[in-house]
Amino acid sequence: MKVVAFAGYSGAGKTTLVEQLIPAFKALGLRVSVLKHAHHRFDVDHPGKDSWRHRQAGAFEVLVASDRRLALMREYEREHEPEVHHLLAELSPVVDWVLVEGFRHSDLPKVEVWRADTSHPVCYPDDPYVVAIATDDASRLPQPTGLALLDLNAPEAVRDWLLAQGSRFEYQSETYLG
Numbered sequence: 206m207k208v209v210a211f212a213g214y215s216g217a218g219k220t221t222l223v224e225q226l227i228p229a230f231k232a233l234g235l236r237v238s239v240l241k242h243a244h245h246r247f248d249v250d251h252p253g254k255d256s257w258r259h260r261q262a263g264a265f266e267v268l269v270a271s272d273r274r275l276a277l278m279r280e281y282e283r284e285h286e287p288e289v290h291h292l293l294a295e296l297s298p299v300v301d302w303v304l305v306e307g308f309r310h311s312d313l314p315k316v317e318v319w320r321a322d323t324s325h326p327v328c329y330p331d332d333p334y335v336v337a338i339a340t341d342d343a344s345r346l347p348q349p350t351g352l353a354l355l356d357l358n359a360p361e362a363v364r365d366w367l368l369a370q371g372s373r374f375e376y377q378s379e380t381y382l383g
Contacts, residue, residue, distance in 0.1 A: 206298060207374035209367060210305035213318035214325035218357055222318060222339060223304050225360035235301040240292055242307025250278060289313060294378055314374055318357065321345035336373065339363055
């Protein structure tokens with residue numbers, strides 16, 4: 206499986222780009238998973254549903270499965286920042302690509318998503334894991350770079366660049382998990 210992270214500040218367009226890349230990869234017959242970092246408390250369950258009631262009763266994990274989908278919810282006993290490599294280990298190894306949204310400080314190869322009309326700083330000068338920049342206006346980048354520049358508004362071109370560079374995104378979990 207190949208893994209690439211899309212990193213950048215809120216409002217840069219990470220979610221939109223990932224959302225557009227999924228069908229672009231699927232159009233080529235590739236299977237895609239997404240790993241999303243959530244900064245705030247979130248819930249995928251609803252009060253009153255059986256799985257919500259099981260979690261409220263104190264279950265460490267609740268796995269809900271049907272003939273169409275599976276959802277695993279795990280309650281951490283104390284707050285901690287999830288480690289991206291442990292989360293990747295939870296995903297099915299049969300996927301072709303994992304698109305990771307967020308985890309800006311991880312050691313995964315990253316495409317930085319940056320919009321010219323924001324006041325957010327860029328990460329690429331100080332982050333050796335940034336391999337490309339997806340932007341709406343490369344001429345307005347605050348620092349020159351030799352990194353690949355991708356058009357944020359052309360998801361098929363971003364996909365094609367990722368495919369052409371595929372070997373650099375090959376993920377070996379044993380490298381990270383021992």
